[in-house]
Amino acid sequence: xxxxxxxxxxxxxxVVAFLxxxxxxxLYFRLWHPAAATLADQNAxxxxxxxxxxxxxxAGTYDRWINSFTGELYGANVKTNSLGFNDGRELSYTHPxxxxxxxxxxxxxxxxxxxxxxxxxxxxxIAARMQFHLNSLQTDHKYTVINLSMGSWIAYQQFIxxxxxxxxxxxxxxxxxxGHNDAGVGCGYSQGLGNPMYFATVQxxxxxxxxxxxxxxxxxxxxxxxxxxxxxxYRAITGKEYVANKLMTDESSPETGMRRQIIPTRVGExxxxxxxxxxxxxxxxxxxxxxxxxxxxxxxxxxLTGDFVDIYDFPAxxxxxxxxTAKREAALEQYLKAYENEMCGQKVYQPSFTxxxxxxxxxxxxxxxxxxxxxxxxxxxxxxxxxxxARAERMPYFIDGPHLTDKGNDVIxxxxxxxxxxxxxxxx
Numbered sequence: 043x044x045x046x047x048x049x050x051x052x053x054x055x056x057v058v059a060f061l062x063x064x065x066x067x068x069l070y071f072r073l074w075h076p077a078a079a080t081l082a083d084q085n086a087x088x089x090x091x092x093x094x095x096x097x098x099x100x101a102g103t104y105d106r107w108i109n110s111f112t113g114e115l116y117g118a119n120v121k122t123n124s125l126g127f128n129d130g131r132e133l134s135y136t137h138p139x140x141x142x143x144x145x146x147x148x149x150x151x152x153x154x155x156x157x158x159x160x161x162x163x164x165x166x167x168i169a170a171r172m173q174f175h176l177n178s179l180q181t182d183h184k185y186t187v188i189n190l191s192m193g194s195w196i197a198y199q200q201f202i203x204x205x206x207x208x209x210x211x212x213x214x215x216x217x218x219x220x221g222h223n224d225a226g227v228g229c230g231y232s233q234g235l236g237n238p239m240y241f242a243t244v245q246x247x248x249x250x251x252x253x254x255x256x257x258x259x260x261x262x263x264x265x266x267x268x269x270x271x272x273x274x275x276y277r278a279i280t281g282k283e284y285v286a287n288k289l290m291t292d293e294s295s296p297e298t299g300m301r302r303q304i305i306p307t308r309v310g311e312x313x314x315x316x317x318x319x320x321x322x323x324x325x326x327x328x329x330x331x332x333x334x335x336x337x338x339x340x341x342x343x344x345x346l347t348g349d350f351v352d353i354y355d356f357p358a359x360x361x362x363x364x365x366x367t368a369k370r371e372a373a374l375e376q377y378l379k380a381y382e383n384e385m386c387g388q389k390v391y392q393p394s395f396t397x398x399x400x401x402x403x404x405x406x407x408x409x410x411x412x413x414x415x416x417x418x419x420x421x422x423x424x425x426x427x428x429x430x431x432a433r434a435e436r437m438p439y440f441i442d443g444p445h446l447t448d449k450g451n452d453v454i455x456x457x458x459x460x461x462x463x464x465x466x467x468x469x470x
């Protein structure tokens with residue numbers, strides 16, 4: 043009896059010591075160990091799968107962003123609708139919007155900067171500031187701006203969204219601000235020509251589970267999957283099949299923990315990515331032929347002349363402008379040619395990004411000129427020109443490379459409003 047009691051005491055002491063050790067470890071990580079980075083620390087948005095457009099932003103409230111230039115983590119109160127759009131209205135595929143007799147509807151779309159990453163509230167985004175200035179600078183019409191922007195979208199996703207959710211509004215204006223994501227997703231993130239962000243990851247899971255096995259399960263751990271691979275008995279008893287990991291990753295990517303999933307793409311395909319970007323813009327122009335359009339290139343914090351050199355030193359349409367543009371295009375072609383046989387990814391992000399971003403802006407302006415010549419009411423603007431050229435002077439308008447502060451959003455929102463009102467002058 044005494045021996046049993048002694049053993050019980052020894053076991054109890056060891057259990058208490060083990061629990062105390064676990065508690066100490068937990069206390070250490072809670073109090074002193076730095077927490078893992080969150081999406082808010084990276085100015086990123088949660089994403090969820092969505093038919094037709096591939097993904098939408100996760101619905102909810104986004105309560106902070108980080109200014110990567112100052113290191114400041116600042117509060118925000120950005121609430122999405124149920125689809126994840128940074129807009130207070132619930133959107134419908136089919137229910138017509140009740141437009142007032144004197145109301146003008148503007149559909150605004152773009153990527154995460156247009157969505158409002160960096161904005162402190164819903165009313166400080168580009169779309170909201172555009173609506174504010176449109177209604178404060180005149181009294182003839184009520185202007186309503188619908189924000190159909192979404193993080194990580196390329197232009198073709200914007201086109202699809204404008205058709206899916208925009209038709210019910212009978213829009214008077216379409217305003218697009220893009221170019222950054224199209225320049226980065228296809229080659230820099232190596233998702234391939236025509237594919238949206240995260241396509242490689244989704245394709246890997248869908249192919250691995252749904253299109254290659256019978257009776258796929260929702261979740262399977264690594265240990266069980268390896269057991270299925272090596273044990274004929276386990277396969278026979280459970281009826282399960284091995285799920286092969288066919289994901290390819292970018293080993294040059296700076297992410298820690300899990301490498302970025304990619305689709306092998308050569309840098310030379312950047313030429314086709316530019317063409318696909320223009321294809322999306324042309325398709326968008328065909329959506330609402332009675333509406334007026336503003337097509338524009340998203341601004342970046344980097345010095346404008348670093349990308350576009352002296353193109354904008356000369357008046358649009360002038361021989362000097364054409365000469366400077368041709369010179370820049372030739373230089374970009376030579377730049378890309380030096381890398382065209384390398385595989386896309388973070389290692390060669392800059393050559394592909396610069397080639398696509400700058401050529402995308404140049405050719406989009408030409409596309410608009412052609413559309414205007416055929417009678418379309420459309421104009422083009424490189425929004426980067428609204429800010430000072432020097433990077434240090436541009437930084438107060440940005441929180442990181444592509445995302446804007448409230449101050450930057452207001453500059454762009456007011457610009458769009460003034461361009462719209464210039465095309466529709468007040469009656470008084």
